[in-house]
Amino acid sequence: MATNREFARTNIGPNNPLFSNFKVMVESAFYGNNVERVTDLATAYANARRAPGVVTTDMPIAHTDELGLPADAKVLVSNDGRVVGRTAAARRIIGQPGIDAKYYADILREAVFAGTRRQFFTGDVVVGLDKEFSVRAHLLLNKDYAANFYSYLLNFQIATTTVLERYAHSNPLPENDIYIYADPDWAHPDFPNGLALFDPTHNVAAILGLRYFGELKKSTLTLAWATAHRNGFTACHGGMKRYDLGTRKFTMAAFGLSGSGKSTITLAKHDGKYKVDVLHDDAFVINRQTGTTTALEPAYFDKTADYAPSDPALQYFLTAQNVGVTLDDAGQKVLVTQEVRNNNGRAIKSRFLTPNRVDHLAEPLNAVFWIMKDDTLPAVLKITDPTLAAVFGATLATKRSTAENLVGKVDMNALVIEPFANPFRCYPLGEDYADFRSIFADGKTACYILNTGFFNGKKVTPGVTLGSIEKIVENQAAFTPFGDIQNVSYLDVPGYPVDFTDADYTARLRARMHDRLEYVKTQKTANAGYNALPDEAEDTLVRLLAEL
């Protein structure tokens, strides 16, 4: 048994650090008489088909038997309304500076009371697919959102009897099970954009007034990642794959903000050139002692933008969100993908999308790729200094995408720094810095930066990015020193010249590096230094700017 669900009566109470008012409020709601437990996917599928507005398409699902679905199961579609992305602005983390725990406790008690007038489903999953790291999670979701409830049980590993037998032998963790209370119909005048409230040290969250499936997925991962971090693992919002080149293997991870290219890179098949094992395209953890990696979810929750309705990959779709439906020439209800209806159409795709899918990799990472969208960076940079590699991760500069619901006036083109591409961290940034710094420390893990945005105004296409990765994997990539900057070199990609004699370019490059330095300096004092980085981060950037 990895995390804790049951307690001896003598261990229940305020002296047990696993108990908090938030945990007790959230967990208690799971046992109400307005809650129906769902223990299998066939029932969840039947419930989802009956939920308001859900479309049962005529698109069959491959591998229904292995997935535990009815043999005739079809792709189900549910659409959310105005908001079709995750609302980062709704997050509040108990324990962080400026968060009034008493105020949010009052809000939560009232929300849970309002919920008692509605009907809910509850179900269990296991997050972490190896005995090395496994956490049990429980979801409570308003019945009108049965399609998202079904998607949740598909996205994470549903806790069947067989799965729980395996889970019983996983490494024990001194932690609570995860409990997610979700009521998309909650409304409060002070929270027009919803509220995603976390008590991360007690593994509970309340997702209120938010319909987007990504809220359920990312809130669960938020808590699972924090649990992993507290127990000897590095939390990764990234994709991880292993290339088998016959005589050697190459393992790589790509870290990027939502919508920046993790799935495109991780799920790329390279025209069948290599045997590729996929660990996952969004979330995994690294064992800090051994370097082994564990996937957290069996399925993929990805954009449908790049899938034409005739794409054979659609047979691995299980559900779709914020995607249209039309009739094909045989009168069959099919998906209208490619963002015709709205941005950020999504689908849950089964693990069978990736023929060589693995849940755990014993080999440590050969390479880390930070995905950025900084238009002063060439398509690919290589960083050979361990501190600089970690500092670039901590100052990962990127752009927002339509995967996020941006509140207020946000310039989509503005560069934002999102350390380690992980806006879900609910512990101090310096701790992640230390975790990633140690990955590079022994020099065995290489570090690259991929710019998947524009370089000097020219789009870096997926073809350029994937072609460059192939060169690196095959040891065919020749790197050129990046001006006078020590330990940084770039891949010379035809059509994307790097010109250090161009004063306008070097001024912009210096400005972007300066932004990174300012970010590091600001963290020293912002929020009482909650996200402060060690002095070496600032020193490294000062040195880099001097070299420039």
Ligand SMILES: Nc1ncnc2c1ncn2[C@@H]1O[C@H](COP(=O)(O)OP(=O)(O)O)[C@@H](O)[C@H]1O
């Ligand atoms: N150079 C590039 N590398 C990867 N993806 C790119 C690139 N340029 C544009 N894209 C597009 O950006 C989107 C990235 O989405 P996705 O891979 O799902 O991101 P994530 O998994 O990080 O959320 C895709 O539609 C992809 O085609």
Ligand SMILES: C=C(OP(=O)(O)O)C(=O)O
């Ligand atoms: C679903 C999300 O992420 P990604 O685009 O990385 O899949 C999200 O952040 O809500």
